[in-house]
Amino acid sequence: xxxxxxxxxxxxxxxxxxxxxxxxxxxxxxxxxxxxxxxxxxxxxxxxxxxxxxxxxxxxxxxxxxxxxxxxxxxxxxxxxxxxxxxxxxxxxxxxxxxxxxxxxxxxxxxxxxxxxxxxxxxxxxxxxxxxxxxxxxxxxxxxxxxxxxxxxxxxxxxxxxxxxxxxxxxxxxxxxxxxxxxxxxxxxxxxxxxxxxxxxxxxxxxxxxxxxxxxxxxxxxxxxxxxxxxxxxxxxxxxxxxxxxxxxxxxxxxx
Amino acid sequence: xxxxxxxxxxxxxxxxxxxxxxxxxxxxxxxxxxxxxxxxxxxxxxxxxxxxxxxxxxxxxxxxxxxxxxxxxxxxxxxxxxxxxxxxxxxxxxxxxxxxxxxxxxxxxxxxxxxxxxxxxxxxxxxxxxxxxxxxxxxxxxxxxxxxxxxxxxxxxxxxxxxxxxxxxxxxxxxxxxxxxxxxxxxxxxxxxxxxxxxxxxxxxxxxxxxxxxxxxxxxxxxxxxxxxxxxxxxxxxxxxxxxxxxxxxxxxxxxxxxxxxxxxxxxxxxxxxxxxxxxxxxxxxxxxxxxxxxxxxxxxxxxxxxxxxxxxxxxxxxxxxxxxxxxxxxxxxxxxxx
Numbered sequence: 001x002x003x004x005x006x007x008x009x010x011x012x013x014x015x016x017x018x019x020x021x022x023x024x025x026x027x028x029x030x031x032x033x034x035x036x037x038x039x040x041x042x043x044x045x046x047x048x049x050x051x052x053x054x055x056x057x058x059x060x061x062x063x064x065x066x067x068x069x070x071x072x073x074x075x076x077x078x079x080x081x082x083x084x085x086x087x088x089x090x091x092x093x094x095x096x097x098x099x100x101x102x103x104x105x106x107x108x109x110x111x112x113x114x115x116x117x118x119x120x121x122x123x124x125x126x127x128x129x130x131x132x133x134x135x136x137x138x139x140x141x142x143x144x145x146x147x148x149x150x151x152x153x154x155x156x157x158x159x160x161x162x163x164x165x166x167x168x169x170x171x172x173x174x175x176x177x178x179x180x181x182x183x184x185x186x187x188x189x190x191x192x193x194x195x196x197x198x199x200x201x202x203x204x205x206x207x208x209x210x211x212x213x214x215x216x217x218x219x220x221x222x223x224x225x226x227x228x229x230x231x232x233x234x235x236x237x238x239x240x241x242x243x244x245x246x247x248x249x250x251x252x253x254x255x256x
Numbered sequence: 257x258x259x260x261x262x263x264x265x266x267x268x269x270x271x272x273x274x275x276x277x278x279x280x281x282x283x284x285x286x287x288x289x290x291x292x293x294x295x296x297x298x299x300x301x302x303x304x305x306x307x308x309x310x311x312x313x314x315x316x317x318x319x320x321x322x323x324x325x326x327x328x329x330x331x332x333x334x335x336x337x338x339x340x341x342x343x344x345x346x347x348x349x350x351x352x353x354x355x356x357x358x359x360x361x362x363x364x365x366x367x368x369x370x371x372x373x374x375x376x377x378x379x380x381x382x383x384x385x386x387x388x389x390x391x392x393x394x395x396x397x398x399x400x401x402x403x404x405x406x407x408x409x410x411x412x413x414x415x416x417x418x419x420x421x422x423x424x425x426x427x428x429x430x431x432x433x434x435x436x437x438x439x440x441x442x443x444x445x446x447x448x449x450x451x452x453x454x455x456x457x458x459x460x461x462x463x464x465x466x467x468x469x470x471x472x473x474x475x476x477x478x479x480x481x482x483x484x485x486x487x488x489x490x491x492x493x494x495x496x497x498x499x500x501x502x503x504x505x506x507x508x509x510x511x512x513x514x515x516x517x518x519x520x521x522x523x524x525x526x527x528x529x530x531x532x533x534x535x536x537x538x539x540x541x542x543x544x545x546x547x548x549x550x551x552x553x554x555x556x557x558x559x560x561x562x563x564x565x566x567x568x569x570x571x572x573x574x575x576x577x578x579x580x581x582x583x584x585x586x587x588x589x590x591x592x593x594x595x
Contacts, residue, residue, distance in 0.1 A: 020437040021544055023489050023519050024551050028437045034482040062281055064511060065484045067437075069281075074551065079544065150284040150487070150511030153393045157485065157511070166482050169513060171497070185513075186482045193284070194394055199497070199513070211284070213383060213395055219283045 017042075017090060019083050025059070025074050027083055030067040031095065035186050037160050039066040040147055042095035044224055050089055057082065063223050064148045065157055065188070103145065103226035104256060109191075110249040111140075111182055111229040112237035113204040120174075120201035124184055128164040136231060138162065139203075144189065146225040152193045154211030154219040158227055159188035169199035177202045180209070180241075180248065182229070189229075204229070207240035207248030215246070259325040259376060259407035263399055264358070267317025269462075270399045271389040272380050273371075274310040280384060281510050287490060288390040288507045291315075291369050291463050291529040294425070294557075295333030299373035301561035302330040302350040304415035308558075310380065310387040311373035312399070315463075318361025318370055319401075327353045327407065328375035328416050334367025334426055334530055349419040349568050350375075367426030367530040375415075379406035392464060392507055417568040420561065425527040428457060428535030431503075432542045432550070433493060433518040437486070441477040441515045442495075447541075450475050450517060454538055455501065457531040463507040466528060467500060468537060474499025477515035488512040491520040493539070503528050521547055523554050 022028040029046060032039035047063035050070070055061075060071035072082045113136045114121040125135035144158040151157075161184070169185045174197060177183060181192040183200035190200060193211040206229075212218055221227075232240075232249070240249045263270070275296065276289020290296050296308035311332075312319075318336050328350060331338055335347040338361045345351055353359050364370055380387045380396075389396030399405075439447065455468035476499040487510065488494065494502045494514040503520060505528075518541070520528060531537055542550070 018437075021434065022437055022487065023491065024434070024522060024547055026489075028487065030437060030486070033441075033484065034480050035484040039484075060279055060281055062487065064486055067484075067486055069487050071281075074548075079548070148485075148511060149282065151485070151509045153283055153285045155284050168481065169497075186484065188485075194392070211393070213393070218384065 017095065019086050019090070021079065022069060025071055027070045027072070027079065027086060028067050029070070029086060029090065032066045035065055035160060035188060038096055038098075040145075040160060041098045041100045043068055044147075045093075045098040045101070046090070046095055047223070048101070049093070053089060055085060064150070065159070100145070102255070103224060104254065105222070105225045106253045106255065107221065107225055107227040108230050108251045108253075109206050109208050109227065110232035110236060110240060111204040111206045112232045112234050115234060117205035117234060117237060118182070118203040120183075121203040124167060124201040124203050127167050130164065135203075138164075139189070140229050140231055144227045144229075146221050146223050146227060147188065148223055149219060149221060151190070152196060152211070153213075154221065155193040156191050156210060156221045156227070157188050158191065161187045161189070163187070167201065170201060173197050173199055174202065178205060180206045182206060205237060207237060207243075207245070208250050209246035209248065212246050220252075259409070260323070261374065261378075261405045261407060262322040262324070263319055263401060263403045263405070264322060265320035266399050266401050266403070267314055267319050268398070269315040270319055271313050271391070272310050272378055272396065272399070272405075273313040273388045274386055275308055276388050276506055277384055277386040277390070281487075283384075284510050285384065285390070285393055286506065286508050286510050288393070289386065289388045290371065291505050292333050292371070292526040293506075294526040295369065295371040296373070297558050297561055298332040298348065298420055299330040299371060300558060301565055302332070302348075302415065302418050302420060303328060303373065303375045304412055305375070309373065310378045311371045312378075314361060314370040314372060315368060316364055318363075318372070321353075321359040321361070321372070322355075322357070323353050323374075323407070324355055325407070326355065328410055328412075329353055330373045330375070331361070331370065332373065333369050333371040334364040335422065336364050336370040337362035346419055346568055348422050350416045352416050364532070366532065368532055369530060374407055375412065376410035377408035379408050390507060418565045419568040420565055426530045426532070428531040428537045429527055430538050430540050431524045431528055432521045432540050432547075433491075434521065434542060434544055434547045436492070436516055436519045438477070438516045439518055441479050442475065442517050443478060446475050447517065451539060451541055454536050457533055457535045457537060459533050463505055465494075465502050465504040465508055466531065467496075467502050469500060475501065475517065477517075479515050483513065483515065485511050485513040488516065489519065491522060491525055492516045493518050493520065505529050521550060523550060
């Protein structure tokens with residue numbers, strides 16, 4: 001990849017990793033356009049690699065589902081020089097053959113599926129070619145990772161689910177899912193921090209609060225954490241919600 | 257008596273806003289802060305401050321305000337009808353408010369967001385590094401009638417009755433933008449058509465962003481199925497599901513799934529934030545090199561604004577007690593000119 005390529009707009013057809021301008025003070029390293037397991041693993045591994053390099057001219061370094069964002073301080077470095085440094089970091093490994101590193105923390109979060117807690121469960125399961133109970137079983141058996149924190153404060157993108165869950169977003173927006181809702185699209189789950197409109201399908205709900213503005217840390221989950229949903233009944237969820245505990249019955253196990 | 261502002265009436269969405277929270281994207285928290293940051297810089301210039309401070313952001317409507325101590329304040333952003341008692345006040349200017357007097361700020365006559373900045377500053381406790389209310393994150397709330405906010409200390413008595421030329425950013429116009437990581441998802445013909453379309457600011461919009469409409473065909477991306485959600489930022493021009501542009505403002509999300517055709521330059525955000533419903537908007541592509549040149553010229557923004565402030569020349573007909581002034585030497589008869 002030449003520097004010229006790096007500073008040109010992306011082509012939808014282009015293969016492989018790209019370094020792309022992102023606003024006036026950012027560069028985005030994108031491994032793939034769609035959510036593919038290798039690209040998520042590559043993004044996480046490259047994020048770790050770039051973090052370890054501790055580049056002094058960066059304001060922010062952030063992982064996403066298939067990309068890593070570099071926010072540079074334009075008083076310290078030009079976009080072109082920053083792109084050169086990123087290209088140099090990229091050339092140090094074959095990111096396509098990375099394997100996921102083991103998680104240092106594992107979360108288990110109770111979730112009530114279907115009914116009023118997951119009004120789109122049946123429709124989503126049908127699109128995935130599964131009966132609702134088989135769908136719940138598959139989702140709870142999948143060892144999920146926090147792929148990114150974003151959209152809303154603290155809100156995790158979790159994935160990747162098996163290929164059957166490569167569902168398109170809904171054509172029409174769901175006007176409101178509640179705080180704690182679990183929604184599915186494109187092989188991922190989102191656990192909503194706040195009530196929100198969404199194009200994703202709500203299949204479950206938790207009592208877990210991903211954003212606790214006056215607590216330390218304000219955001220308990222971190223990109224790279226492992227996470228599993230544990231099926232709970234509607235009554236169990238109601239009791240967790242009524243307890244007011246922001247953890248919502250979640251357990252976090254450290255694996256140092 | 258503690259220094260405070262008493263909000264007797266509040267327009268919908270009245271909130272405390274400063275320059276926002278920089279560097280919290282890792283928490284999923286967008287910068288937030290004033291939808292029109294330029295208005296905070298204008299207030300800083302008018303009040304003689306070295307940096308912008310937290311202000312009251314007033315979307316479409318202002319409110320009725322009183323203070324417990326003599327207070328300097330600036331009115332910037334979308335021009336609104338403002339008066340102390342029955343005396344009309346110049347906009348984009350700094351004034352004095354005395355205890356017992358009532359400051360009434362009405363509807364915007366152009367633009368969207370007006371700003372009321374008290375020189376003493378708002379003593380609202382910062383959360384995650386800013387005093388800004390971030391409604392979508394649940395940080396702070398819109399202010400209601402009856403609220404009292406503590407004021408800090410204003411050490412200066414200078415810089416009142418100053419004015420800045422009024423700006424043209426309150427009626428839409430041209431927005432310069434750069435290409436971004438997803439511009440390539442739009443074919444060349446769609447991008448060209450986008451550049452030649454005049455859009456209208458739709459009724460739908462808030463601090464997260466504004467929707468634009470046009471009479472032409474939509475502007476869909478050729479995105480692959482299963483396009484991964486990716487980082488988004490203020491200024492991004494998202495194409496919603498039906499192919500209409502939605503320009504993100506300060507309180508936007510941090511990750512999104514809609515394809516983006518480009519990013520509006522930071523210095524043109526105030527123009528789109530302040531475009532009232534029905535205003536015409538065009539997008540003008542600039543290269544990265546041009547964007548960098550423009551960004552450099554923005555670095556001296558506050559200095560440039562300070563050079564532009566002028567004493568407010570008041571129409572004698574609007575001064576109720578003209579004979580109370582010593583008009584020749586410029587020394588007033590024991591009262592502040594603002595009285």
